[in-house]
Amino acid sequence: MANIFCTREIPRSGIRLLEQAGHQVTVNTTSSLSQQQLLKEVKNCQALLTMLSDTIDAEFLEQCSHLKIISQFAVGYNNIDVACAKSHGIVVTNTPDVLTEATAELAFSLLLCVARKLLPASANASAGKWTGWEPLGFLGKSLHKSTVGIIGAGRIGCEFARMCKGAFHSDILYYSRSKKSTFEQLYGATQLQLKELVSQSDVLSIHCPLNSETAHLFNESLFAHVKDGAILINTARGEIIDQDALLKVLESNKLFGAGLDVTSPEPLPPDHKLYTFDNVVITPHIGSATLKAREEMSLLACTNIVNVLEGTLPLTPVTV
Amino acid sequence: MANIFCTREIPRSGIRLLEQAGHQVTVNTTSSLSQQQLLKEVKNCQALLTMLSDTIDAEFLEQCSHLKIISQFAVGYNNIDVACAKSHGIVVTNTPDVLTEATAELAFSLLLCVARKLLPASANASAGKWTGWEPLGFLGKSLHKSTVGIIGAGRIGCEFARMCKGAFHSDILYYSRSKKSTFEQLYGATQLQLKELVSQSDVLSIHCPLNSETAHLFNESLFAHVKDGAILINTARGEIIDQDALLKVLESNKLFGAGLDVTSPEPLPPDHKLYTFDNVVITPHIGSATLKAREEMSLLACTNIVNVLEGTLPLTPVTV
Numbered sequence: 147m148a149n150i151f152c153t154r155e156i157p158r159s160g161i162r163l164l165e166q167a168g169h170q171v172t173v174n175t176t177s178s179l180s181q182q183q184l185l186k187e188v189k190n191c192q193a194l195l196t197m198l199s200d201t202i203d204a205e206f207l208e209q210c211s212h213l214k215i216i217s218q219f220a221v222g223y224n225n226i227d228v229a230c231a232k233s234h235g236i237v238v239t240n241t242p243d244v245l246t247e248a249t250a251e252l253a254f255s256l257l258l259c260v261a262r263k264l265l266p267a268s269a270n271a272s273a274g275k276w277t278g279w280e281p282l283g284f285l286g287k288s289l290h291k292s293t294v295g296i297i298g299a300g301r302i303g304c305e306f307a308r309m310c311k312g313a314f315h316s317d318i319l320y321y322s323r324s325k326k327s328t329f330e331q332l333y334g335a336t337q338l339q340l341k342e343l344v345s346q347s348d349v350l351s352i353h354c355p356l357n358s359e360t361a362h363l364f365n366e367s368l369f370a371h372v373k374d375g376a377i378l379i380n381t382a383r384g385e386i387i388d389q390d391a392l393l394k395v396l397e398s399n400k401l402f403g404a405g406l407d408v409t410s411p412e413p414l415p416p417d418h419k420l421y422t423f424d425n426v427v428i429t430p431h432i433g434s435a436t437l438k439a440r441e442e443m444s445l446l447a448c449t450n451i452v453n454v455l456e457g458t459l460p461l462t463p464v465t466v
Numbered sequence: 467m468a469n470i471f472c473t474r475e476i477p478r479s480g481i482r483l484l485e486q487a488g489h490q491v492t493v494n495t496t497s498s499l500s501q502q503q504l505l506k507e508v509k510n511c512q513a514l515l516t517m518l519s520d521t522i523d524a525e526f527l528e529q530c531s532h533l534k535i536i537s538q539f540a541v542g543y544n545n546i547d548v549a550c551a552k553s554h555g556i557v558v559t560n561t562p563d564v565l566t567e568a569t570a571e572l573a574f575s576l577l578l579c580v581a582r583k584l585l586p587a588s589a590n591a592s593a594g595k596w597t598g599w600e601p602l603g604f605l606g607k608s609l610h611k612s613t614v615g616i617i618g619a620g621r622i623g624c625e626f627a628r629m630c631k632g633a634f635h636s637d638i639l640y641y642s643r644s645k646k647s648t649f650e651q652l653y654g655a656t657q658l659q660l661k662e663l664v665s666q667s668d669v670l671s672i673h674c675p676l677n678s679e680t681a682h683l684f685n686e687s688l689f690a691h692v693k694d695g696a697i698l699i700n701t702a703r704g705e706i707i708d709q710d711a712l713l714k715v716l717e718s719n720k721l722f723g724a725g726l727d728v729t730s731p732e733p734l735p736p737d738h739k740l741y742t743f744d745n746v747v748i749t750p751h752i753g754s755a756t757l758k759a760r761e762e763m764s765l766l767a768c769t770n771i772v773n774v775l776e777g778t779l780p781l782t783p784v785t786v
Contacts, residue, residue, distance in 0.1 A: 219601060280755075
């Protein structure tokens, strides 16, 4: 029997799995936990289940080297110093695949919501400003045969491209370190340099991980190449966009709009200027928020813990 | 040269076409026009370009029998007594096809917006209630492999089904007076009786015209058969749904949510109970509101006028 600490409430199915394996699980039921409190809780634990919002850095790991596994409840793990964890002999796992569909669908939802001005249109109706049928009101952007540029052609990016191709007969461009032959064959996708891609795309959707190469990838110099009237979607990590540069581009009316499920910082303070644009939709990092995805994430994150505690291989280890 | 009255401002391209054909065009630039004012304006006109919001009934037509054509700037024409117009020798035209894509895309946008709770999620962020990443917040409904029921398998319904099939690999069911063999072959669609269709569908989307057979088609007795957790989309006409019955169903939490681009009446008064549900998205009848569709509607509606005034056939006459 091991002690396991879970930093937030997650769907019960995973917790039940841990308990059925004979482990003792403590779940934090508050919405925030200081680093000090977390350290205290983890003291007698062998396994830790973390969220993106938990900072698992070298200093933290130094004091928790007794942990056997850190199971991250997300696909990204930029909040964890994985190399350092490894040096302490701690296995790190994540939850890839099970949230691919949900995250790609969220990017797709944001795209359509921005293209058809659903937020300002619905606000107009509920505020009593709907006076009649307007031949020139809330004119949106058709996505039929649009050119879609994917930044990062991993699982989520490819699924987003597949949906755009299927629904809108889109032409697919992609930017990636490596050539994706299957993706090219399946969807007629074309690999391009980033500047070329942004200059040709009606829709830009970011799906790459955050690392030193992708931080502020969308900066002032790249935005200068973006096609007029393009829609920018980010469901990856806020830091991939230089937000000051984005604000400038929005002020210049170059973009049709933007859909951001991730920002820098998170939460984005309510007085942030990004909220003032009615062509920008901001959601509170809900990419993987479907009932189905979160259930599957819960089962996968907890199976990883059970496996490592039993001395077998985790299903989805993070390797560095 | 003829005099033409246009009841609202529309994209300039069509007006230019009329002027280039040598006609005198008067465009109403206010947002409302009383029946009395309209009658006065039309007195010396040979052609009238109308919106859905204009009531062209027997009484009106009695006083305007001198008109040669009423060109409706919409695909639906339930605001016009077409049989009566015909009896006065007035040609009625509409704008089919050119708004198919835009309207189907709007239905699709509303579906995704409801499925992923974009309105309450974005309101949460902008109101400063976003406190961190929430493992159990704003859990949406995945549409992957969902069963989609189309009510009315005309152009718009078929295009909506095509998008759902393409993006989500959906199974397509449809309710229609006639069998649609091409639709069945292309998308593996299955024709069903309405009660059976609503009991099997995760998504219901209304795309039939409003007439005596479809008015209040969605009433309390039909809602009783709707699958738990379904999403209902209406981009056709508000009167196809009995709104009191819809309110009851929403109060019982049977539906995951609803997306309504059309209501009864329009505009829907801001104190209407439908606005109080955070799983209902209401837009102010913007189905055909894309730049592209409205441009094409303008050109088609005005070409119909030019043709009839020149004594040739209109491109898209309404027949009864």
